[in-house]
Amino acid sequence: MPATVNREIVLASRPDEIPSESDFRAVESPIPSPSEGEVLVRTMWLSLDPYMRGRIRDAPSYSPPVQIGEVMVGGIVGEVIESRTPAFQAGDIVNGSLGWREYATSDGSDLRKVDRGLGPLSTALGVLGMPGMTAYFGLLDVGQPEPGDTVVVSAASGAVGQVVGQIARIMGCKVVGIAGTAQKVDYVINDLGFDYGINYKTEDVNSALSNLCPEGVDVYFDNVGGHITDAVMEHINTGARISVCGQISQYNLAEPEMAPRNMRLLITNQAKMEGFLVGKFAGNFEHARERMAGWIKSGTLRYREDVVEGIENAPRAFIGMMSGENFGKLLVKVSEE
């Protein structure tokens, strides 16, 4: 019997600090019918990403926030199961931002067909998707590493960090990853080929960098902000580039954390700190995706996924991600491929 119910996760209340499961609510509705010009998509994979924390905060940002009662935003990979537009056919695999739900209609303007030949479908949300593009362009275009440079990346085993470190390795850089468990540190060194790892929960990052990088840091890819970033800043070299991708340490704070001002370090080291959103590089995604798919096929680029089953478990997994409970790219398997 085909499914008739569409389960969706909506924002129930706006958390000031750490979100709780009660800030989200599962609702059921009939599976929608596509109008003329639309497709109906069955979600297979939902991506959970740190940026979503910003999207449920009612503060000025690059996009308006999710409203109370609205479906949570999120990227998905799914199958077109009904099409009323010539642009798509039933059976097409698509990637788009259709939210935390099992079925969605779309006019297709925000959908991209996924090439099954590039890799497993879930990679369209990870290493070959938004996080992978973020790593690729945030490292290469913003960080501008050169062979022999020392590159430090925080949240090193996460969806973005794991790719950043490996591309830096491919570029001929010395790579240091910062992560929050011994298992994650072991993984980035032994599975991904980083040169060194630092467990920020058990080691002093500043001292560890003194030991591991006596030559200083040329590129810092910042996913976390906060005290970890303060520590890395003490080690930057002349002309260093800090690629500011995320600040996950700050996202659950109702008020900004107070910290010692350290902008003089930018002057004395003639260093650059640049924030970016991956959409800036959208015109070059296809080229990057093909290049990275080639690295995956040759075994040069690896990736790790952390899969949770069932849309109903998305809130708990998302909340856990904010404190580093995931290990690798966090995905919700919403339905079978």
Next chain:
Amino acid sequence: MPATVNREIVLASRPDEIPSESDFRAVESPIPSPSEGEVLVRTMWLSLDPYMRGRIRDAPSYSPPVQIGEVMVGGIVGEVIESRTPAFQAGDIVNGSLGWREYATSDGSDLRKVDRGLGPLSTALGVLGMPGMTAYFGLLDVGQPEPGDTVVVSAASGAVGQVVGQIARIMGCKVVGIAGTAQKVDYVINDLGFDYGINYKTEDVNSALSNLCPEGVDVYFDNVGGHITDAVMEHINTGARISVCGQISQYNLAEPEMAPRNMRLLITNQAKMEGFLVGKFAGNFEHARERMAGWIKSGTLRYREDVVEGIENAPRAFIGMMSGENFGKLLVKVSEE
């Protein structure tokens, strides 16, 4: 009777916070004789600049600190009164970093001949010297303004700020200067042609920027850091460039000031913050100097100097500069031209 005594100002003690006059000491010694290969220079003008505060702090920086008992560092313009090297002749006017003293010898490696035709000799320490070069390259190369951009500059009537704002005006930008007295604000608007000014001691910078720049800020040239910079950051546009030249608000603090973290603003606005030292652009100084001398001659670029007489008054003037007591480029007239 020709002078025989050389008066010098040495660092007497290392201030933790606001320097006092007792941190400096005047010492007298015979006027030195140049050795073979050296010149003897009589200082006419001594430049006092904010960077000197960093040079008397015993902390890692781009140069080693002045040691206790050593002559204070500083740029001068003077006359070669005796030469034992073919590279210079008596009567040459030179610019170099010979320190807070009336006479100095030099092997000439750090001296530059000053072209009297470019302007008054004191300009070699101001608008056509290090502060002018700092303004020119820090704005054009680091800030990268485009016609129509909104440019905000702090310490707007100072040696660097006054030049930054005028070059931005020449570039066709809308210019807002931030300064600490009504007189300074009046000066940058009515004498230098800035569009607007904000008195940070009597106005709320954040509100003032909301009123004056509803279109947002594209380039911020930061001479001061601290709360003023925090306020400007709330107004940056997508793709904004923050050229970090100085942090004078922080230089007299024994411990870094605590402030709310705001790096997320770099991400959401895809903005770049870059620190620089003017020496990076030394290869292009001559071109910039000629261009700026042309603007001065045509009346397009103006400058204001704040002149103190006598080397013995350098410490008091320097200390006053840290709290904005000077009005324009601060110079000590050490001897007649």
